[in-house]
Amino acid sequence: MLIAPSLLSCDFSKFAEEIIRADKAGADIMHLDVMDGHFVPNLTFGAPVIKKLRHATEKPFDVHLMISEPHRYINDFADAGADIISFHTECDSDIGETLSLIEARGVKPALAIKPNTPAEAVLPYLDRLYMVLVMTVEPGFGGQSFMPDMMDKVRFLRQEINDRGLRTLIEVDGGIAESTISTAAQAGVDICVAGTAVFGADDAQKAIARLKELCL
Numbered sequence: 661m662l663i664a665p666s667l668l669s670c671d672f673s674k675f676a677e678e679i680i681r682a683d684k685a686g687a688d689i690m691h692l693d694v695m696d697g698h699f700v701p702n703l704t705f706g707a708p709v710i711k712k713l714r715h716a717t718e719k720p721f722d723v724h725l726m727i728s729e730p731h732r733y734i735n736d737f738a739d740a741g742a743d744i745i746s747f748h749t750e751c752d753s754d755i756g757e758t759l760s761l762i763e764a765r766g767v768k769p770a771l772a773i774k775p776n777t778p779a780e781a782v783l784p785y786l787d788r789l790y791m792v793l794v795m796t797v798e799p800g801f802g803g804q805s806f807m808p809d810m811m812d813k814v815r816f817l818r819q820e821i822n823d824r825g826l827r828t829l830i831e832v833d834g835g836i837a838e839s840t841i842s843t844a845a846q847a848g849v850d851i852c853v854a855g856t857a858v859f860g861a862d863d864a865q866k867a868i869a870r871l872k873e874l875c876l
């Protein structure tokens with residue numbers, strides 16, 4: 661299992677130091693939540709902030725766009741150093757065109773689905789995706805409870821990915837903790853985003869090690 665700490669739960673007054681702390685603690689990927697106050701009822705940060713943080717680690721930047729019109733900002737996030745860009749099937753942009761913009765920049769494309777969106781929504785694009793992000797909470801805030809029902813979508817997608825002979829990764833985001841991560845692992849998840857479970861822990865290194873251990 662790969663662990664992607666969500667920087668949403670870090671101390672933003674020490675953003676770069678928090679990334680370095682997560683890196684040293686054994687994070688595999690840095691998960692950066694971009695919110696526009698429109699697609700979700702919360703605001704975070706955009707491409708200029710990500711660009712300034714890029715030097716803090718060599719670990720991949722997984723940029724999760726919770727914004728209404730992702731196609732308008734793909735080049736900005738690519739310039740900022742995103743390695744993976746996830747956007748939502750529920751957004752207002754054309755999905756195929758937005759994927760093309762990401763592909764044209766050599767960034768790994770991913771599609772995200774909210775809890776009420778069926779897994780079928782990503783099927784027409786599956787062959788083009790580096791990753792599918794299955795939300796296990798309503799996007800917008802950290803610290804919510806994991807929705808185990810979403811594992812049906814993970815199992816369905818895992819089967820579909822295998823049947824098509826693809827290497828698409830499955831990521832889950834929201835409510836991952838010591839009590840929930842094995843459920844995700846058993847369903848076939850490759851990457852778990854974890855905000856509170858990593859940055860809320862006294863020892864981030866122990867927290868990440870424990871989460872990984874629970875998947876074995």
Ligand code: DX5
Pocket residue numbers: 666668669691693724797798799800801802803804833834835836853854855856857
């Ligand atoms: C929610 C964000 C998540 C969030 C997860 O909209 O996409 O990445 O930070 O936080 P936890 O792990 O605390 O549920």
Ligand code: ZN
Pocket residue numbers: 666691692693724833853
């Ligand atoms: Zn996220």
